[in-house]
Amino acid sequence: xxxxxxxxxxxxxxxxxxxxxxxxxxxxxxxxxxxxxxxxxxxxxxxxxxxxxxxxxxxxxxxxxxxxxxxxxxxxxxxxxxxxxxxxxxxxxxxxxxxxxxxxxxxxxxxxxxxxxxxxxxxxxxxxxxxxxxxxxxxxxxxxxxxxxxxxxxxxxxxxxxxxxxxxxxxxxxxxxxxxxxxxxxxxxx
Ligand code: S3P
Numbered sequence: 777x778x779x780x781x782x783x784x785x786x787x788x789x790x791x792x793x794x795x796x797x798x799x800x801x802x803x804x805x806x807x808x809x810x811x812x813x814x815x816x817x818x819x820x821x822x823x824x825x826x827x828x829x830x831x832x833x834x835x836x837x838x839x840x841x842x843x844x845x846x847x848x849x850x851x852x853x854x855x856x857x858x859x860x861x862x863x864x865x866x867x868x869x870x871x872x873x874x875x876x877x878x879x880x881x882x883x884x885x886x887x888x889x890x891x892x893x894x895x896x897x898x899x900x901x902x903x904x905x906x907x908x909x910x911x912x913x914x915x916x917x918x919x920x921x922x923x924x925x926x927x928x929x930x931x932x933x934x935x936x937x938x939x940x941x942x943x944x945x946x947x948x949x950x951x952x953x954x955x956x957x958x959x960x961x962x963x964x965x966x
Pocket of ligand 1: 914
């Protein structure tokens with residue numbers, strides 16, 4: 777698989793996130809495959825899988841496009857932050873974050889100890905091609921020129937995603953091989 781990967785530990789206390797993580801947090805842009813990869817990875821690790829977007833929808837009783845339409849992005853971000861706080865104390869869990877959640881100062885540095893964050897990197901072109909079929913599900917890309925929007929958002933977001941512990945390129949990989957790669961590296965690190 778064509779993957780550039782890096783592993784590093786951060787100073788978050790005695791437990792290095794790459795040594796014995798108790799949860800894996802998948803981050804990355806829309807279309808990077810967080811949910812599909814997360815489900816597969818959870819199966820490989822025999823851990824539970826949770827999706828931050830689904831948690832927001834469950835709690836709000838509305839779909840994400842409905843939340844954006846009725847209350848706007850800011851209200852969605854508040855719900856998303858609350859969902860993340862609930863999910864990030866779970867043990868033995870693979871958590872797929874929403875694409876925008878890590879993109880606030882300190883977010884990925886302040887995750888609880890034992891969290892291994894993995895950035896699933898995708899190009900703007902690939903992200904748009906993967907999400908085109910069901911564009912209405914992603915309000916931020918439901919615009920006249922989704923590619924220009926994706927490029928703009930990615931440029932602003934990459935510095936945040938870059939704070940993840942590991943990065944895996946996904947443009948030329950299936951979610952299956954990305955999940956296998958993460959599971960293999962976890963085994964090696966563990
Ligand atoms: C968003 C990504 C979406 C969802 C919402 C906003 C973003 O999640 O949280 O539409 O800001 O990038 P996915 O990355 O799972 O599509």
